[in-house]
Amino acid sequence: MDKKNNIHVRRLEENIFKSLMVFSTGAIVLALALILWTVIRKGLPHLSLGMLTQAPKSGYYLGKDGGILNAILGSLYLTGGAALLAILVSLPVVLYLNVYLKKGSPLAYIARFSFDILWGIPSIVYGAFGFTIMLLFGVKSSLLGGMIAVTFLIFPIMSRSMDEVVRMVPGELMDASYALGATKLETAFKVVVRQALPGISTAVLISFGRGIGDAASLIFTAGFTDSLPTSLLAPAATLPLAIFFQFGTPMPEVQGRAYASALTLTLIILVISVAARLLTRKFTKHVV
Amino acid sequence: MLLKPNVSVHNLNVFYGKDHVLHDVSVEIPNKKITVIIGPSGCGKTTLLKSFNRLIDSVDGVKVTGEVLVDGENIYDPKAEVTHIRKKMGLLSQRPYPLPMSIYDNVAYGPRLCGEKNKKKLDRIVEHFLHTASLWDEVKDKLNSPAARLSVGQQQRLCLARGLAVGPEIILGDEPTSALDPKSSKHIEERFMELKQYYTIILVTHILRQAKRLADYVLFLYMGRLIEHGPAKEIFENPKEKMTKEYIQGIIS
Ligand SMILES: Nc1ncnc2c1ncn2[C@@H]1O[C@H](COP(=O)(O)OP(=O)(O)O)[C@@H](O)[C@H]1O
Ligand SMILES: [Mg+2]
Numbered sequence: 001m002d003k004k005n006n007i008h009v010r011r012l013e014e015n016i017f018k019s020l021m022v023f024s025t026g027a028i029v030l031a032l033a034l035i036l037w038t039v040i041r042k043g044l045p046h047l048s049l050g051m052l053t054q055a056p057k058s059g060y061y062l063g064k065d066g067g068i069l070n071a072i073l074g075s076l077y078l079t080g081g082a083a084l085l086a087i088l089v090s091l092p093v094v095l096y097l098n099v100y101l102k103k104g105s106p107l108a109y110i111a112r113f114s115f116d117i118l119w120g121i122p123s124i125v126y127g128a129f130g131f132t133i134m135l136l137f138g139v140k141s142s143l144l145g146g147m148i149a150v151t152f153l154i155f156p157i158m159s160r161s162m163d164e165v166v167r168m169v170p171g172e173l174m175d176a177s178y179a180l181g182a183t184k185l186e187t188a189f190k191v192v193v194r195q196a197l198p199g200i201s202t203a204v205l206i207s208f209g210r211g212i213g214d215a216a217s218l219i220f221t222a223g224f225t226d227s228l229p230t231s232l233l234a235p236a237a238t239l240p241l242a243i244f245f246q247f248g249t250p251m252p253e254v255q256g257r258a259y260a261s262a263l264t265l266t267l268i269i270l271v272i273s274v275a276a277r278l279l280t281r282k283f284t285k286h287v288v
Numbered sequence: 289m290l291l292k293p294n295v296s297v298h299n300l301n302v303f304y305g306k307d308h309v310l311h312d313v314s315v316e317i318p319n320k321k322i323t324v325i326i327g328p329s330g331c332g333k334t335t336l337l338k339s340f341n342r343l344i345d346s347v348d349g350v351k352v353t354g355e356v357l358v359d360g361e362n363i364y365d366p367k368a369e370v371t372h373i374r375k376k377m378g379l380l381s382q383r384p385y386p387l388p389m390s391i392y393d394n395v396a397y398g399p400r401l402c403g404e405k406n407k408k409k410l411d412r413i414v415e416h417f418l419h420t421a422s423l424w425d426e427v428k429d430k431l432n433s434p435a436a437r438l439s440v441g442q443q444q445r446l447c448l449a450r451g452l453a454v455g456p457e458i459i460l461g462d463e464p465t466s467a468l469d470p471k472s473s474k475h476i477e478e479r480f481m482e483l484k485q486y487y488t489i490i491l492v493t494h495i496l497r498q499a500k501r502l503a504d505y506v507l508f509l510y511m512g513r514l515i516e517h518g519p520a521k522e523i524f525e526n527p528k529e530k531m532t533k534e535y536i537q538g539i540i541s
Contacts, residue, residue: 180450288436
């Protein structure tokens, strides 16, 4: 009797928690779908080939002709450069934490803890910080300035998410490489990076997505211009700021273009994610 | 001159943090024979084996005192070059860990680390050692496919080929058949019997029957102490220590 009761209670628990999980998943998916739907419904009618292939012409922000090619290119260059810089810093840090330092190392603990804190800092602060550094070196608002600010912004995200996957590489696998006479450096690049490659590429993608969508870090650092980006040291337009400016006008036509720009940004992230997935799959068939 | 042992151990003590896991082990491992380390689980067999190629260095908070001489060189000498020591030994672990690359690249990994770039030479090395590990016929048509797709038994033989390709004098095996099915285990045991003409082989096992099949020389470890060591026949048929006798009769485990 008692036993039966117990089973009833457990089954009830099971059902309650399962419903909760289904509900949460549903709520998240619904919210995402609603956001996407809004962007598509309001943006798609305004999206045109001209918008994707031209820089803004005079009067663009008042509803006249032109496009956002300046911002598309600016965002791609800027975030691409920042992602590259962030990889150059994150990968060595993560390999150092996981291959060179022992598991219980206080230094590793402090490093991880700092990344977690850096992750939570609002992006406007990174913008301000980047701006201070630019002043120090006499760099004006420019593609390079924005790149540096975004690198700071995405570095903790990239390092921490790379760290999580590199940590999962089994110690025995590293031992197998050491046993063959490999040094730590050789093991890090020939074995650990290969084994963690799918996770590393996800980390880069997450960071890229976070970087390309951020406006606040760029206000002071990248500036804005209607011409296409040609120089690292000249101001560059970016999609988040283009969206921000277009939303800022009272004209419904221009606001529609803001949605179209947001849609473009979403599509860029989508295309890059899919492409990166396909590429990584080619390189990761060896993962054990 | 020829009789100098490849591996000899003098007063080896190993600590993991405060735990004293190996007590004062001293032994000479005979050359070109199969030496088997037996003892109940947790007695320090893996630790002893890993101290032979300093893989023990990767354990947190490890401290080692005493000497392990490999070819007369104390590998715990601060001046000893650890990668050089490790190239003298091939290792088979409890579970095979193929490197995340193709079958070919797994075997070529060691030679490439030594700077071998010549494709023809590498081809020859890969084929030769895959033959030695008797894996060649099964993989010769898919050398470029991922090593991870092989069966566990094949992976263990691949790890053997990979270890031999470095050109070691010594083969270390830590319960190398424990993850394998009986047929693959037999396969591996047969390789050891062939290889002992050319290599000094040191195996850890907790399967007494396997020890009896393979061993020329036996070390019996208990709670971190080397209780007894000697030729297999002596240890199995006429052990001097009461504890060894009890372990072999299955009274203690
Ligand atoms: N990484 C480690 N850190 C701390 N203690 C360990 C570690 N590995 C093994 N030990 C301890 O050392 C002792 C010997 O372990 P081991 O050499 O693995 O024994 P065996 O291989 O004979 O089973 C055991 O008591 C085990 O709990
Ligand atoms: Mg063990």
